[in-house]
Amino acid sequence: MLNPESKLNTKLFDTDVEQVPIRKGFGEGLLAAGEADEQVVGLCADLTESTQMHLFAKKFPNRFIEIGVAEQNLVTVASGMAAMGKILFVSSYAMFSPGRNWEQIRTTVCYNDRPVKIAGSHAGVSVGPDGGTHQAIEDIAIMRVLPNMIVLSPCDAIEAKKATIAAAKTNTPTYIRLAREKTPIITTEDTPFEIVKASVIWTPDVGGDKHRVSKPVGIIATGALVHKAVLAARELEKDGVSATVVNLSTIKPLDADAIIALARETGALVTVEEHQIAGGMGSAVAELLAQKHPVPIEFIGIRDRFGQSGTPEELLEHYGMGVSHIKEAVHKVLVRRV
Amino acid sequence: MDEKKIKLLEKKANEIRIAIIEALVEAGSGHTAGPLGMADIFTYLYFHELRHDPKKPNWPTRDRLVLSNGHICPVLYATMCYAGYADIEEYKKTLRKFGTKFQGHPHREYFPALETSSGPLGSGLSQTVGMALAERIDSGKSHQKWIYALLSDGEMDCGNTWEAAMLAGKEKLGNLIAIVDRNNIQIDGFTEDIMPLEPLSDKWQSFNWQVIEVNGHDFADIHRAVGEAKAEFDKPSVIIANTIPGKGVHDFERKFEWHGKPPNKEEGAMALRELGTRC
Numbered sequence: 283m284l285n286p287e288s289k290l291n292t293k294l295f296d297t298d299v300e301q302v303p304i305r306k307g308f309g310e311g312l313l314a315a316g317e318a319d320e321q322v323v324g325l326c327a328d329l330t331e332s333t334q335m336h337l338f339a340k341k342f343p344n345r346f347i348e349i350g351v352a353e354q355n356l357v358t359v360a361s362g363m364a365a366m367g368k369i370l371f372v373s374s375y376a377m378f379s380p381g382r383n384w385e386q387i388r389t390t391v392c393y394n395d396r397p398v399k400i401a402g403s404h405a406g407v408s409v410g411p412d413g414g415t416h417q418a419i420e421d422i423a424i425m426r427v428l429p430n431m432i433v434l435s436p437c438d439a440i441e442a443k444k445a446t447i448a449a450a451k452t453n454t455p456t457y458i459r460l461a462r463e464k465t466p467i468i469t470t471e472d473t474p475f476e477i478v479k480a481s482v483i484w485t486p487d488v489g490g491d492k493h494r495v496s497k498p499v500g501i502i503a504t505g506a507l508v509h510k511a512v513l514a515a516r517e518l519e520k521d522g523v524s525a526t527v528v529n530l531s532t533i534k535p536l537d538a539d540a541i542i543a544l545a546r547e548t549g550a551l552v553t554v555e556e557h558q559i560a561g562g563m564g565s566a567v568a569e570l571l572a573q574k575h576p577v578p579i580e581f582i583g584i585r586d587r588f589g590q591s592g593t594p595e596e597l598l599e600h601y602g603m604g605v606s607h608i609k610e611a612v613h614k615v616l617v618r619r620v
Numbered sequence: 621m622d623e624k625k626i627k628l629l630e631k632k633a634n635e636i637r638i639a640i641i642e643a644l645v646e647a648g649s650g651h652t653a654g655p656l657g658m659a660d661i662f663t664y665l666y667f668h669e670l671r672h673d674p675k676k677p678n679w680p681t682r683d684r685l686v687l688s689n690g691h692i693c694p695v696l697y698a699t700m701c702y703a704g705y706a707d708i709e710e711y712k713k714t715l716r717k718f719g720t721k722f723q724g725h726p727h728r729e730y731f732p733a734l735e736t737s738s739g740p741l742g743s744g745l746s747q748t749v750g751m752a753l754a755e756r757i758d759s760g761k762s763h764q765k766w767i768y769a770l771l772s773d774g775e776m777d778c779g780n781t782w783e784a785a786m787l788a789g790k791e792k793l794g795n796l797i798a799i800v801d802r803n804n805i806q807i808d809g810f811t812e813d814i815m816p817l818e819p820l821s822d823k824w825q826s827f828n829w830q831v832i833e834v835n836g837h838d839f840a841d842i843h844r845a846v847g848e849a850k851a852e853f854d855k856p857s858v859i860i861a862n863t864i865p866g867k868g869v870h871d872f873e874r875k876f877e878w879h880g881k882p883p884n885k886e887e888g889a890m891a892l893r894e895l896g897t898r899c
Contacts, residue, residue, distance in 0.1 A: 323754075323757070344757060345757060347753060347791075349787060350783075350786070350787070352783035352786075352787070354742075354743070354746070354779065354780040354783060355746045355749075355780060355783035355784055355787060358743045358746035358747050358750070358780065358784070359746045359747070359749050359750035359753065359784070359787065360750060361736075361746075361747050361750060362686075362736075362746065362747035362748060362749060362750020362751040362752075362753075362754070363750040363751065363753060363754040364750075365684075365735065365736065365747065365750070365751060365754075366750075366751050366754035366755065366758075367680075367754070368754050368757070385740055386740075386743055386780070389737065389738070389739065389740050389743060390736070390737075390743050390747060393727065393729075393737050394728055394736060394737050395728070395729065
């Protein structure tokens with residue numbers, strides 16, 4: 283059942299559930315952050331509307347600078363402005379920023395420890411028809427490896443807005459991963475959000491009686507696929523599987539306590555992300571648990587391949603990130619459970 | 621700037637060159653030609669031009685100086701030490717050693733008085749463009765701070781440099797002054813053999829910058845150039861400083877082989893003898 287403490291959207295299982303692009307939440311969050319603090323500045327590399335920065339740009343033209351198609355310049359200019367006390371938000375497609383400008387992010391933002399917030403839109407294969415060149419499926423890996431960097435991956439537009447507002451208040455480099463497509467709304471304005479904190483979205487419906495838990499499993503999901511993870515958990519209930527679904531919206535630093543507790547309680551995990559399995563969120567979870575509480579893990583994600591053109595649903599199915607794949611992975615990991 | 625001041629600056633630059641040689645010999649690695657070639661310009665900036673206070677390195681209205689080609693940091697460190705930001709003896713003993721303020725390439729975490737960390741080439745100009753833009757948001761056209769970007773000619777090969785140049789021209793950043801160390805060498809050889817830059821002035825002009833050429837070892841000429849840069853209101857300025865790599869030590873001058881290696885003890889002693897005669 284949905285975790286009542288998370289105050290989620292009760293219509294999230296409806297076929298006509300409200301769907302909004304996650305990037306839209308970023309645009310609204312940046313506008314709110316700009317209203318709250320006049321030190322907030324936005325820079326964009328010729329994708330202002332597409333990354334939803336136009337809301338901020340229209341309201342605060344003096345605090346918005348169009349950089350042109352120059353992603354290396356985008357983050358290094360941001361670093362310089364941050365050195366003067368500004369709070370910087372830079373946006374582009376994730377494939378170009380942080381894809382193209384990784385070394386500049388490493389040296390001028392992270393090594394320098396400047397509060398630059400990098401919004402990478404159009405992450406994942408669900409970008410769709412634009413094809414593989416525009417589908418960032420490596421960005422979590424290249425951002426989480428950087429010292430000082432915080433990595434956020436909100437699950438819907440409402441959480442993206444909260445993540446953006448929260449990022450503006452931290453004094454650290456931050457990466458915010460955003461998806462292009464319309465994504466079902468899972469959370470509500472009342473859902474608690476805190477950087478680092480993982481939230482339990484779905485728990486086994488056992489009326490508080492732990493003895494009634496059968497075939498326990500933990501599903502840790504991030505970004506747009508959190509919705510599919512919840513759908514899978516609900517279907518698994520019918521198969522007698524007691525799944526707990528965690529929304530891991532901060533990938534770095536990890537909410538180690540929550541992940542270790544989930545591993546202890548369930549003894550078997552599945553991680554779900556729209557990213558290469560190598561170096562992604564699942565890898566981060568595995569690195570932690572291998573040291574603190576080893577349990578069998580199955581990984582849902584992309585297996586060392588590039589994307590291609592197609593509809594988002596076609597692509598998610600083709601690359602093994604559909605609801606059926608999550609269920610399959612759960613059954614597989616339950617077999618391995620010690 | 622009168623003759624007396626020029627003599628004082630010449631003496632200071634010579635002291636800085638001596639400290640650079642001593643530090644490099646002790647370090648056993650590092651870059652020699654660039655730091656010696658830029659000693660006069662760094663001396664001029666820190667001892668005559670910059671509005672700064674070593675006792676208050678975080679003074680908000682200070683001018684900003686960003687060293688983009690971080691590998692010539694021996695000259696930045698030595699100049700900052702003599703200006704009062706750190707101890708010159710510590711510099712000579714610990715350059716490039718474990719735990720030092722004076723990292724092989726500048727790192728703010730170890731030496732917080734630095735305006736930025738640098739090393740990978742081509743990213744300094746854009747950081748100063750960001751600084752100049754931030755200053756314009758805060759102060760409009762009545763800016764209070766000058767932003768200086770110290771660049772190498774080798775990093776004119778980098779695309780990021782020209783992305784930044786284009787933006788500065790677009791934004792008409794009159795508070796930005798770039799100084800290019802035009803010493804004609806880079807690691808693999810002479811710049812015009814590796815990747816020709818000429819006509820370099822025309823390139824900058826076409827990006828809507830004011831271009832000023834200067835003899836980078838003549839304090840009066842440097843003073844004139846910076847004055848001209850500051851008099852330009854509506855454009856960023858670039859000073860192309862013609863310098864001699866290895867300047868001050870005859871055997872090191874104009875040799876790209878000295879770009880990335882330190883003098884050994886004997887070479888260092890020879891260099892110090894030559895510089896010592898000018899004290």
